[in-house]
Amino acid sequence: MESESSASSNAAECGATSAKGLSPQYAFWWGVILLLIGALLGAGLMRAFQPTRTVVPKRTGPLPVYGSVSDFTLTERAGDEVSRDDLMGRVWIADFFFTSCAGICPIMSSAMEGIQTRLADVDGVTLVSISVDPERDTPERLRQYAKRYHADDAGWWFLTGDKHVIYQLSQDSFRLSVEETPPDKRSAEVEDVLHSSKFVLLDQQSRIRGYYDGDDKDDLELLIADVKDLLKE
Template sequence: MAGKKIVLAILSIAFGIAVAFMIEIKKMSSAEILPVYGEIPDFNLIDHHGEVINLDKFKGSVWVADFFFTSCAGICPRMTEQMTRVQEAFKDNKKVKLASFTVDPETDSVWVLSMYAKGWGAIDGKWFFVTGEKRNIYELARQGFKLPVEEGDGGPGDFIHSDRFVLVDGKGRIRGYYSGTDPDEVDKLIKDIKIILKER
């Protein structure tokens, strides 16, 4: 009789473990996995403090990039407003950063960007406003971030205007594109950042 009870107890434990295992497998299979669209190459540019900024600054962090210019009166203020939403959602998480690259570096000097950052309440060390050589920025936008913009050589007549926010993971891989003027798309971006933060 005692032997029968032991066997039943073992079977019950084994069944419980099997059920728990199946539930965990189901959770893992239903978890959303974001695609990988490519890798960001390294770059050497200047942030709004006048310091060199490169890919190492974002290593191990989930980050969002956009391309704008401070004198833009159209979509840029709306994009920057949406970036402040992303900053607010992750203001206490040091693993989330933002980078806004100017497409008009001749106008957007370090001082201009620093004033712009201050005006929008950018958190120091979290949200970087980036300038540098125009050709380098434009090559990074087209070849690095793979933004859907017209071809150009980064010369005086070349100009990029994109409303895209680009989501990049801690390994420098592009994981998503979102309209920076659409609050619903930015809601999805915030959700996707949380998904990547859970990745191992």
């Protein structure tokens, strides 16, 4: 009878425990676990919705030298003739474009405008945009184009001149492709001139020290960092 009574008592206790749920000790630890899971999920969501920060890679040594740009004489939008000698002693960033380009050129010029803003307080830097459609890109046309991008008269040059000289400069000195599209191949999808979208960084001796994609934000951040490094050389 005692064993039956004991069994009945144990069964009653088990029933009572089941009815009331977990013991306070178990409930406490389950609460801790749930809080930890919630905190981890919350942290993950916060990271997912935070804006991505651009990390500029660290260089382990000086910038490489890819070669020197040969001398040239071209016409700036103000009507003045300029040459490589006018850039000696300055760090400069060059690109090739043309004013009627509807594809990559506006993106590149907007990026160059951003670089101009970022380097506004930095002395010793000149931006140089060279037209690959010089027959149409007269100084007057370049002046109108430059206004669109708030180009500084002294700090951002727009150059035009002899097409043969410019093409040779692009291909032989800057090592960038440029090719005029045959008239029968031109369309809304194919520009009149095919050219590189690279920005080229040159040092105070007009030596090429780097190439950067004109439509890549990370590359442009690296370009700005490299400009500042060159100014210390």
